[in-house]
Amino acid sequence: MIAPLFEFAAFGRHGAIYAALAIGVAFGWCLERAGMGSARKLAGQFYLTDLTVFKVMFSAIVTAMLGAFWLGRIGVLDLSRVYVPETFILPQLVGGLVFGVGFAVGGLCPGTSCVAAATGRGDGMMLLGGMFSGVLITGLAFSKLEHFYASTSRGAFTLPQLLHVPYGVAVALVVCVALVGFRGAEFVEARMAARTSR
Amino acid sequence: MSVRRSAAPSPYSNPYLVGVGLGLVLLAAFVVMGRGLGASGAFASSAAGATALVSPQRAQSSALFAGYLKADGGAWSEWLIFEIIGVAIGGVLSAWLAGRLRFEVERGPRFSRGSRLATAFLGGSVMGLGAVLARGCTSGQALTGGALLSVGSWLFMIGAFAAAYLVAPFVRRAWL
Numbered sequence: 346m347i348a349p350l351f352e353f354a355a356f357g358r359h360g361a362i363y364a365a366l367a368i369g370v371a372f373g374w375c376l377e378r379a380g381m382g383s384a385r386k387l388a389g390q391f392y393l394t395d396l397t398v399f400k401v402m403f404s405a406i407v408t409a410m411l412g413a414f415w416l417g418r419i420g421v422l423d424l425s426r427v428y429v430p431e432t433f434i435l436p437q438l439v440g441g442l443v444f445g446v447g448f449a450v451g452g453l454c455p456g457t458s459c460v461a462a463a464t465g466r467g468d469g470m471m472l473l474g475g476m477f478s479g480v481l482i483t484g485l486a487f488s489k490l491e492h493f494y495a496s497t498s499r500g501a502f503t504l505p506q507l508l509h510v511p512y513g514v515a516v517a518l519v520v521c522v523a524l525v526g527f528r529g530a531e532f533v534e535a536r537m538a539a540r541t542s543r
Numbered sequence: 544m545s546v547r548r549s550a551a552p553s554p555y556s557n558p559y560l561v562g563v564g565l566g567l568v569l570l571a572a573f574v575v576m577g578r579g580l581g582a583s584g585a586f587a588s589s590a591a592g593a594t595a596l597v598s599p600q601r602a603q604s605s606a607l608f609a610g611y612l613k614a615d616g617g618a619w620s621e622w623l624i625f626e627i628i629g630v631a632i633g634g635v636l637s638a639w640l641a642g643r644l645r646f647e648v649e650r651g652p653r654f655s656r657g658s659r660l661a662t663a664f665l666g667g668s669v670m671g672l673g674a675v676l677a678r679g680c681t682s683g684q685a686l687t688g689g690a691l692l693s694v695g696s697w698l699f700m701i702g703a704f705a706a707a708y709l710v711a712p713f714v715r716r717a718w719l
Contacts, residue, residue, distance in 0.1 A: 349577030358616070361576065365622050368572050369629020370636070372580055372682075375565040377637035380555035384649045384663070388718040391711035397558045402685065404562020405569060409579075409690035412570035421574075428578045430679060430688035432695030437684070440677025441702025444670050449707040450714055451666020452649070454681040455674060456582035458667065459627055460634035467648040467656075468663040475664035479671020480583070481590040487607040487675075494607075494676065504692040515692055527559070 346423040348416070353426075373460055375401075382460035384452030384468055391449055394537050396530040403523045414516050434497035451475065553641040569690060576622070579687025583674035585627040587611060592618035607675065651718045662717055673703075 347353060351361055379401045380386045389395025416422035448454055451472050453461050458476065461469025483490070505515040572579050591608035594601060595618065602608045611618040638644045650659035674680040677699045679688070685703070688696020 348574040350575050352577040361622060362620075362625050364575050365625035366629040366632075368568060368575070368580070369626035369631075370633035371568040371571070371629075372565070372626070373630035373633025373635075374637045375561050375568060375633075376630070377634040377643070378556045378564075378641075379558050379561040382634055382638065385651070385718060386555075388711075391707050392715070392719060397555075400558035401562040401565060402681075402689075404559045405565035405686055406689040408563045408566020409569035409573065409686075410566075410692065412566070413573050413690065416570075416574065426577050427573050427691065429691045430579075430684060430693045430696050432693055432698075433678065434695065434698065437677045437695040437699045438702045440673045440675070441684075441699035442673070442706040444673030444677060444680065444699070445703035445706025445708075446710050447666045447669030447671075447673055448681075448703060449666075449710040450717075451663050451670060452718065453663070453666075454582070455586060455670065456580075456627075456630060456680065456682045459582065459630045460638075461649075463631035463634045464638040464644055465646040467646070468650065468659055471660045471663035472667040475667020475669075476583070476671045476674075477586050477590060477667075478664075479668030480586045480675060481594065481671075482668070483672045483675040484587065484590050484594065484605050484607045485601070487605040490676070491606055499694065502694045504694060504697065507694050512692075519692070 346420060348422045349426055352423070372456070373463075376457055376460045377464065381457045382453075382464050382466065382469065384461060384466070384472075387454075387457060388449075388452045393533050394541075396534055399530055400527065403526055407520055407523045410516055410519060414512065429501040429503065432499040432502040433495070434499060436494050436496065439493075447479075552643040552645075565686075566690070569686060572687075578622070579683065579691070580626065581623045581679060581683035581687065582627060582630070583671075583680040584683060585621065585623040586671065587675065588614075588618045588621035588624055651716060654717050659717065662714070 379397060386395055387398055390398040417424040453469060453472050455476055458469045458472040462473050505512045569580055588611045591602060591611035594608055595612055648656050648659055677684055684696040684699040689700060
């Protein structure tokens with residue numbers, strides 16, 4: 346096991362800042378290349394005219410998931426030292442629903458709004474401002490939400506544990522779901538394009 | 544090199560190829576840092592830092608902000624703040640090389656500029672609330688937690704897309 350490098354102290358806090366910048370640059374580059382700094386393109390996801398969001402997200406999830414699985418399997422990456430976001434069933438479900446409403450209205454998500462704003466989109470800048478205000482107000486009123494925020498805690502709880510299957514089986518299942526999803530996405534896009542050109 | 548303002552911008556890249564690239568970036572974050580990507584955490588940490596500048600007591604009275612403030616180096620040295628600065632730089636570099644840098648407000652043909660700026664702000668603030676409750680957004684939960692098979696992250700993703708599809712018909716005019 347040699348990775349995660351930071352966890353095995355291959356570099357310190359300064360190194361972590363350079364890593365953050367480098368990883369961020371690559372992240373922003375990918376988002377822009379796919380057109381994910383464009384609110385109208387992202388909104389196409391919700392009217393089924395442009396399913397780029399789904400395609401990019403799921404190719405990324407599948408790639409990183411397979412990479413983490415295999416690097417763990419061959420003993421390069423110690424998965425027990427990779428932070429898995431903890432599960433809080435109700436707050437994350439409700440938070441997701443609230444987030445989705447904002448996503449449909451605003452058209453960009455927090456990460457893509459940074460790309461939109463940086464590349465000259467006024468709507469991206471406003472969304473950044475809204476996001477900051479929303480987080481600020483929520484933070485100031487946090488005492489009212491605290492109880493709900495901490496409820497239904499399950500710790501690091503993963504799909505293999507939920508489904509009672511080995512890690513590899515869950516990985517294979519997600520790959521299958523993604524492949525079916527990609528076929529479906531291409532079909533839906535073609536149908537919508539045919540409908541609008543008629 | 545000059546910014547190709549007048550020339551037609553290059554078309555966007557193949558979404559599957561970019562997705563694989565993005566997946567490798569996420570994998571690099573796992574391998575290098577032992578953590579994934581994020582975005583909303585940078586907003587939360589800077590909101591904590593900003594509140595502490597105005598009133599340290601007020602910031603400490605919020606358990607959310609206090610958590611960011613007690614981190615090593617304080618709220619402003621949160622890893623995600625540097626990552627998100629990188630995101631902006633990477634986005635500009637890519638858009639510049641593709642001739643896609645331009646000042647505009649993206650909106651549907653029947654939607655005014657002012658309305659679009661207002662809905663962008665409104666949507667952003669609603670997402671702010673959602674991201675705090677869910678402990679992350681499309682980056683920290685959907686992408687990162689999705690790839691690590693976290694149940695809560697998949698719940699977040701399902702909830703977010705379900706709500707967006709339910710609300711989309713009511714805000715159609717903003718886009719189409």
